[in-house]
Every structure is written in structure tokens, then in C-alpha cells.
Amino acid sequence: MSVISKTKSPRIRLVIAYDGAPFAGWQSQAGGDAVQDAIEKVLALITKDPIRLHGAGRTDSGVHALGQVAHFDAPAESRMRPADWQRALNGNLPSSIRILRAARAGNDFHARFSAKGKVYRYDLWTADVLPPHLSQRAWHMPRPLDAAALQAALQLFVGSHDFHAFTANRGTPPGDTVREIQKIRVTQSGPSLRLTFEGEGFLYKMVRMLTGAGIRVAQGRADIATLRELLANPRAGRWTNVAPADGLYLVRVRY
Amino acid sequence: MSVISKTKSPRIRLVIAYDGAPFAGWQSQAGGDAVQDAIEKVLALITKDPIRLHGAGRTDSGVHALGQVAHFDAPAESRMRPADWQRALNGNLPSSIRILRAARAGNDFHARFSAKGKVYRYDLWTADVLPPHLSQRAWHMPRPLDAAALQAALQLFVGSHDFHAFTANRGTPPGDTVREIQKIRVTQSGPSLRLTFEGEGFLYKMVRMLTGAGIRVAQGRADIATLRELLANPRAGRWTNVAPADGLYLVRVRY
Numbered sequence: 001m002s003v004i005s006k007t008k009s010p011r012i013r014l015v016i017a018y019d020g021a022p023f024a025g026w027q028s029q030a031g032g033d034a035v036q037d038a039i040e041k042v043l044a045l046i047t048k049d050p051i052r053l054h055g056a057g058r059t060d061s062g063v064h065a066l067g068q069v070a071h072f073d074a075p076a077e078s079r080m081r082p083a084d085w086q087r088a089l090n091g092n093l094p095s096s097i098r099i100l101r102a103a104r105a106g107n108d109f110h111a112r113f114s115a116k117g118k119v120y121r122y123d124l125w126t127a128d129v130l131p132p133h134l135s136q137r138a139w140h141m142p143r144p145l146d147a148a149a150l151q152a153a154l155q156l157f158v159g160s161h162d163f164h165a166f167t168a169n170r171g172t173p174p175g176d177t178v179r180e181i182q183k184i185r186v187t188q189s190g191p192s193l194r195l196t197f198e199g200e201g202f203l204y205k206m207v208r209m210l211t212g213a214g215i216r217v218a219q220g221r222a223d224i225a226t227l228r229e230l231l232a233n234p235r236a237g238r239w240t241n242v243a244p245a246d247g248l249y250l251v252r253v254r255y
Numbered sequence: 256m257s258v259i260s261k262t263k264s265p266r267i268r269l270v271i272a273y274d275g276a277p278f279a280g281w282q283s284q285a286g287g288d289a290v291q292d293a294i295e296k297v298l299a300l301i302t303k304d305p306i307r308l309h310g311a312g313r314t315d316s317g318v319h320a321l322g323q324v325a326h327f328d329a330p331a332e333s334r335m336r337p338a339d340w341q342r343a344l345n346g347n348l349p350s351s352i353r354i355l356r357a358a359r360a361g362n363d364f365h366a367r368f369s370a371k372g373k374v375y376r377y378d379l380w381t382a383d384v385l386p387p388h389l390s391q392r393a394w395h396m397p398r399p400l401d402a403a404a405l406q407a408a409l410q411l412f413v414g415s416h417d418f419h420a421f422t423a424n425r426g427t428p429p430g431d432t433v434r435e436i437q438k439i440r441v442t443q444s445g446p447s448l449r450l451t452f453e454g455e456g457f458l459y460k461m462v463r464m465l466t467g468a469g470i471r472v473a474q475g476r477a478d479i480a481t482l483r484e485l486l487a488n489p490r491a492g493r494w495t496n497v498a499p500a501d502g503l504y505l506v507r508v509r510y
Contacts, residue, residue, distance in 0.1 A: 019387040064388070086384075095390035129341075132274040133319070133392070135350035 062245030127191035167203035317500030382446035419489035422458035
């Protein structure tokens with residue numbers, strides 16, 4: 001049951017899009033150049049008080065978001081409505097970060113812990129020259145790539161698996177690296193290839209490692225048996241080919 | 256007849272795309288931050304000699320190109336093939352400028368004087384929030400716009416007219432401001448509106464002024480009779496509403 005308190009601090013849920021290129025990822029950095037820092041800075045400007053923003057998940061430096069979700073607790077005395085927060089934030093944020101929606105949430109809603117699933121997409125450009133408007137927004141791979149072979153290779157990852165060999169997260173306790181992927185789709189339009197991953201959650205750098213793995217197989221530079229072996233014996237080795245951040249987009253968080 | 260000389264300097268024709276946001280337009284500037292400057296700098300780096308690049312036309316600061324055309328004369332002793340020029344240029348240019356094609360041209364080809372027509376497009380975003388990935392790439396107009404009314408208003412400009420009232424070019428001799436527009440199309444996809452202009456040539460700021468005029472009429476903030484009057488008596492007044500550079504793209508040059 002969702003509880004909207006009338007006396008406690010009102011919890012506000014944001015849907016956020018950002019161009020990842022100019023930022024050091026989602027999560028707060030010492031240098032202050034993360035997306036979270038930029039938004040918290042504006043929140044503090046509005047409320048004159050530090051406010052902590054909780055995101056659904058981290059995105060790495062350079063990774064984009066079309067629908068990141070985050071929440072914060074507004075000061076109890078605040079009379080701002082969600083639309084006021086959206087307007088005040090967009091009015092003060094750089095144009096590379098936009099609040100797409102703001103809504104009141106129950107105080108039991110948590111952007112990270114309430115999340116049921118995520119959708120990521122990975123964009124590739126497979127012709128000789130990367131159009132300037134796709135610079136830092138797609139992985140440039142100046143050779144044709146067999147979309148059907150890529151789609152076939154990636155199906156190996158669909159289902160519930162221990163992805164320990166496909167994350168840069170070291171030291172995770174055994175069992176904590178099991179995730180379920182519901183769907184992986186490859187669509188092609190001319191030299192543009194788009195990979196879509198739907199799952200309950202993804203480990204650190206997992207989408208970029210699965211993308212790298214699928215592409216290596218599609219190129220004939222890796223054997224599908226190697227990937228199968230890494231899924232079956234997730235602590236016997238580790239996949240090392242990580243696709244660059246440029247092409248990755250957090251599309252949506254499901255609740 | 257196209258003459259490809261074997262003894263004279265080989266003329267090279269380039270098709271160029273650029274993200275206009277970081278540049279002070281196409282044409283060379285004192286500060287050196289024009290697209291032409293960036294390319295000429297790389298040409299000089301390759302040949303160790305200054306080389307003059309001739310573009311099909313200027314684009315203003317912030318205006319984008321998907322298919323600008325330019326030519327230059329390579330040193331007579333150069334043994335570089337067009338593909339070599341393309342590779343060397345793309346290898347040294349910022350990723351915001353790309354040479355899409357390079358080809359040998361006859362010595363009678365001139366990027367500007369041989370041009371028979373141009374296609375421009377103007378992108379608008381008509382919803383509340385401009386997605387960050389469209390920042391500096393579309394005109395943000397946070398209100399719905401009637402695409403049919405816009406299409407109807409813009410049809411007034413199709414045909415051969417004296418566009419003196421719709422250019423920022425002052426002091427042009429009478430008669431020199433006659434241009435023929437073959438086609439203007441408006442397409443809509445959700446909040447995204449795209450205007451396409453095809454014509455033999457366009458005067459300084461003309462596309463942005465026609466766009467501004469069409470939109471004012473579609474919004475009910477200007478009367479179509481005013482535009483008709485400015486076409487009929489091109490020196491009786493001047494249209495002043497200029498759409499911003501962000502949404503404008505030089506799509507193609509026809510020869």
C-alpha cells in the first residue's frame with residue numbers, strides 16, 4: 001500500500017533524462033561533476049538546505065538516460081507541488097539534464113529498492129564514418145555487423161543466470177550475481193543497430209560486457225561455447241571485452 | 256562537360272556533415288572557430304601549405320549540416336586519392352565535423368557556382384520539456400502547434416518570389432533577391448515537427464525568417480495577409496521574426 005503522508009516530508013519522484021557525455025556518471029563525485037551533484041545543487045538552491053537525491057541505479061561516466069528515476073524528500077514545510085519542482089529544476093539545470101516528470105510518491109516508495117526491472121539500450125553505428133550528430137551517442141564500429149548472428153548470440157543470456165563472469169564488480173558474494181534477463185532484441189535500420197535489454201536488474205558494467213560478448217561472437221572473433229562456459233562456471237573466468245559507454249542508454253525503470 | 260585534368264592541381268569535392276553548436280558558422284572567422292577554419296587547418300597540416308576551401312554556401316553560427324559541399328585544389332604534385340583525403344581529414348578533425356564523401360571533380364566544378372539547388376530542414380519540438388539529446392538541435396516551442404495550419408501558411412512562399420522582405424541581407428540590388436522555392440513540406444511525429452525547404456537557393460537568414468513567419472501565422476499571432484503583402488511589395492517592409500539557428504540543417508546541395 002502506498003502511503004502519502006500529510007504531515008511528514010512529501011516524497012517527490014522524478015523521471016530524468018540526461019546526455020551522459022559531459023558528466024562523470026550518475027553518482028555523486030568528489031569533483032561534483034556527476035548528474036546527481038548537478039540536481040542536488042539546484043535542490044539546495046531552491047530549498048536553501050542540502051537535500052539527498054536517491055537514484056534507481058548508477059550509470060557510468062558517459063552513459064545516457066532517457067528515463068532514470070530518483071526520489072527526494074521535500075522539506076516538511078514546503079508548499080511546492082510536483083509541477084513546481086519540475087519547473088524550478090528545469091529552470092536551473094543545464095539543458096543536458098531534464099526532469100521529464102515529477103509526481104508525489106508514497107513515503108514507502110524508494111527509487112532503488114522499489115524498482116522491479118530496467119530497460120537498457122545500446123546503439124551501434126556500423127558504417128565507415130560516424131555522423132557528427134551521433135558523436136558520443138553510439139559506438140562506432142566501421143564494419144558491417146551481422147544483426148541476425150548478434151541476436152542469436154545474445155539469446156544465450158536470456159533467462160536467470162549467474163552473471164559473475166560478466167560484471168566488473170569484484171568481490172560480490174557467491175549467489176549475489178544471479179540476475180534474470182527477460183528479453184534481448186536487436187533491431188537494424190541501415191548502418192544503425194540497436195540492442196535492447198530488459199531485465200530485473202543489471203550488475204556493474206554488465207550490459208556493456210554482454211554487448212561486447214555478443215558482438216565478438218557475431219564478428220566470429222569469439223566462440224559461443226566460451227560464453228556458455230562462462231555462464232555455466234561463472235567463477236572460472238571473466239569476460240574482458242567491455243563496449244564503450246557512449247552507446248549505452250538507461251531507457252526506463254519499472255516499478 | 257566536366258574536365259578532369261591530369262597535369263593541373265586535382266580538384267577534390269567533399270560532402271561534409273557538422274554539428275553546428277560548437278562553431279561560429281561555416282565561413283572563416285578572425286578567431287578561427289568556423290567549420291571552414293577547422294578543415295583548412297587540417298588541410299594545411301597534411302600539405303604543409305595553406306589551401307583554400309570553397310563551400311557551397313555559408314551557414315550561420317549554430318546551424319548544422321548533413322550534406323554541405325565544398326571543394327579545394329590539391330597540390331599538383333599530390334598523389335593522394337580522394338579516399339586518402341577523406342581518411343586524413345577525418346583522422347584529424349574533431350568528431351563534430353565529418354567528411355562523408357570525397358571525390359575527384361572536374362576543374363570546372365565549383366561548389367558554390369555550380370550548385371543548382373539546396374535542401375534545408377528546420378526541426379521543432381513542441382512539448383513542455385526539450386529532451387536533453389535535442390538540446391541545440393531543435394527549436395523548443397513548449398506549446399502544441401497546428402501542423403496543417405503551418406503547412407498551409409508556408410505554401411504561400413512556394414514558387415518564384417522577390418524575398419527581399421524575408422532576408423537579413425540589406426543593400427542587395429533590386430531584383431537580386433528573387434528566388435524560386437520548389438517545395439515546402441511539414442511532417443509531424445508526436446511533438447516533433449520537421450519543415451523541409453527545397454529551392455534553387457536561399458538568401459541570408461531566409462529559411463529562418465520563413466520558418467518564423469509560418470509559425471506566427473499557425474499560432475494566430477500574425478495574419479497571412481501580412482506575409483502576402485510583404486511578398487507583393489518586397490521593399491515596403493521587412494519580416495522581423497527570425498527562428499533560432501539551433502533547429503536549422505543544411506541537408507543537401509544539388510548540382
